[in-house]
Amino acid sequence: MTTLAETHQSTASPFAETIRRFTAEKVIPRNHELDQHPQDMGLIRELLLEAGRLGLYGAVIPEEYGGTGPNSLALHEGIEELGYGNAGLAMSLMPTYLLARAVALHGSADQKTRWLVPIAEGSSIGSWAVTEPHAGSDVASITTKAERTANGWRLNGRKMFITNATIADCLLVLARTGGPGIRETLTTFVIPMDLPGISVPRAIEKMGLRSSPTCELVLDDVEVPDSDRLGPVGHGWQIGMDVLDYERLAIPAIAAGMCTRALELSTKYAADRTAFGKPLDKHGPVQGMLADIACGLLECRLLYRHIAGLVDAERPAIIDGSVGKLVGARLANAVSSLAVQVHGGYGYTREYEVERLYRDARLFTIGGGTSEIQQKIIAEHVGRAPGWGRRAALL
Numbered sequence: 317m318t319t320l321a322e323t324h325q326s327t328a329s330p331f332a333e334t335i336r337r338f339t340a341e342k343v344i345p346r347n348h349e350l351d352q353h354p355q356d357m358g359l360i361r362e363l364l365l366e367a368g369r370l371g372l373y374g375a376v377i378p379e380e381y382g383g384t385g386p387n388s389l390a391l392h393e394g395i396e397e398l399g400y401g402n403a404g405l406a407m408s409l410m411p412t413y414l415l416a417r418a419v420a421l422h423g424s425a426d427q428k429t430r431w432l433v434p435i436a437e438g439s440s441i442g443s444w445a446v447t448e449p450h451a452g453s454d455v456a457s458i459t460t461k462a463e464r465t466a467n468g469w470r471l472n473g474r475k476m477f478i479t480n481a482t483i484a485d486c487l488l489v490l491a492r493t494g495g496p497g498i499r500e501t502l503t504t505f506v507i508p509m510d511l512p513g514i515s516v517p518r519a520i521e522k523m524g525l526r527s528s529p530t531c532e533l534v535l536d537d538v539e540v541p542d543s544d545r546l547g548p549v550g551h552g553w554q555i556g557m558d559v560l561d562y563e564r565l566a567i568p569a570i571a572a573g574m575c576t577r578a579l580e581l582s583t584k585y586a587a588d589r590t591a592f593g594k595p596l597d598k599h600g601p602v603q604g605m606l607a608d609i610a611c612g613l614l615e616c617r618l619l620y621r622h623i624a625g626l627v628d629a630e631r632p633a634i635i636d637g638s639v640g641k642l643v644g645a646r647l648a649n650a651v652s653s654l655a656v657q658v659h660g661g662y663g664y665t666r667e668y669e670v671e672r673l674y675r676d677a678r679l680f681t682i683g684g685g686t687s688e689i690q691q692k693i694i695a696e697h698v699g700r701a702p703g704w705g706r707r708a709a710l711l
């Protein structure tokens with residue numbers, strides 16, 4: 317007979333189990349070190365490469381280039397597991413698999429061999445450079461320029477908040493090759509990080525997600541052959557749009573991992589600590605907080621699994637993806653705040669892990685397209701998709 321304890325044992329896929337073990341053995345024991353600034357770039361790079369060797373990038377790479385073939389659900393189950401242990405490392409996976417997905421969808425055979433094979437085998441890390449000091453949400457106003465030369469292109473500009481730039485081997489850059497705006501004026505390049513003229517003046521000190529390096533990046537007369545252009549001239553915006561479904565999906569997946577951790581820490585603390593003669597978890601208001609944390613966890617997990625299903629079925633996911641990003645970000649913030657509250661004064665100290673969860677979650681309403689931009693996308697698209705409400709979440 318199956319006991320109740322057994323029914324609550326892991327039902328994770330074998331791949332998610334592998335990432336769970338890696339997270340438990342290699343990541344969680346290093347969490348204190350990983351939360352420092354300046355960060356230990358060598359340690360972060362080593363852990364991200366090991367995650368790659370376990371298959372976390374291969375899930376966006378076709379088999380002929382060493383991957384396991386695109387599988388959004390498997391990838392995000394793995395990301396949830398890493399998010400459970402360390403949200404910063406989970407966020408730092410993203411530029412690599414976004415770059416890989418862009419190359420898989422739009423690259424030449426040479427580009428696929430050059431970039432996808434080392435990423436799939438876990439020997440290369442990517443960076444994704446769109447944002448600039450004066451252009452974040454408003455991508456159409458980027459000014460980094462790519463000018464034609466006799467042999468290819470010359471890149472000049474300054475990028476801001478670039479994840480992994482200090483530890484990356486390859487870089488995807490969005491640059492202006494035409495006049496103002498986004499249509500047919502932006503072009504994407506994938507280039508090695510060690511080209512002359514590329515520099516990373518600093519890794520920025522952040523409130524949270526410290527295991528994810530966030531950097532300024534300068535492109536100063538960087539000479540790039542035309543063979544490093546990804547896709548046609550003027551298709552940069554479209555290439556970004558083609559891969560952003562994965563970026564939005566990562567947030568509810570990481571949030572599901574963080575909520576799981578918050579639930580475990582909070583239920584244990586509330587059972588162990590006594591106030592007014594009984595354990596905290598026998599007080600109605602504390603029970604309410606624990607219940608809300610459990611609700612947040614389930615919502616995040618259902619959301620990312622639903623959206624991954626849409627992506628894997630190659631069905632439109634633009635509205636659902638933005639809903640997932642918006643709601644996942646809100647829930648990660650709300651749940652981590654509740655977890656701090658359950659822990660009382662101790663939750664506000666560096667000695668308890670919920671404090672880091674709270675700082676880490678704060679980025680989710682900002683990075684990868686702010687919550688306000690997700691609201692804008694949702695509002696514009698539901699207006700153009702009559703009947704979406706009737707069909708939503710009915711695969």
Ligand SMILES: Cc1cc2nc3c(=O)[nH]c(=O)nc-3n(C[C@H](O)[C@H](O)[C@H](O)COP(=O)(O)OP(=O)(O)OC[C@H]3O[C@@H](n4cnc5c(N)ncnc54)[C@H](O)[C@@H]3O)c2cc1C
Nearest residue numbers: 444445446447451452453477478479530683684685686688
């Ligand atoms: C830790 C971290 C990692 C990052 N990693 C990367 C990376 O790897 N690569 C990369 O290219 N970028 C990266 N970014 C940049 C990130 O994508 C931008 O910070 C984000 O898109 C917001 O841009 P911004 O910071 O310029 O804010 P702004 O665009 O200036 O926005 C400021 C405020 O105004 C609001 N706002 C702006 N426009 C509108 C509008 N039209 N309607 C309603 N509200 C609006 C925003 O929602 C926000 O609240 C990262 C950022 C951080 C903090």
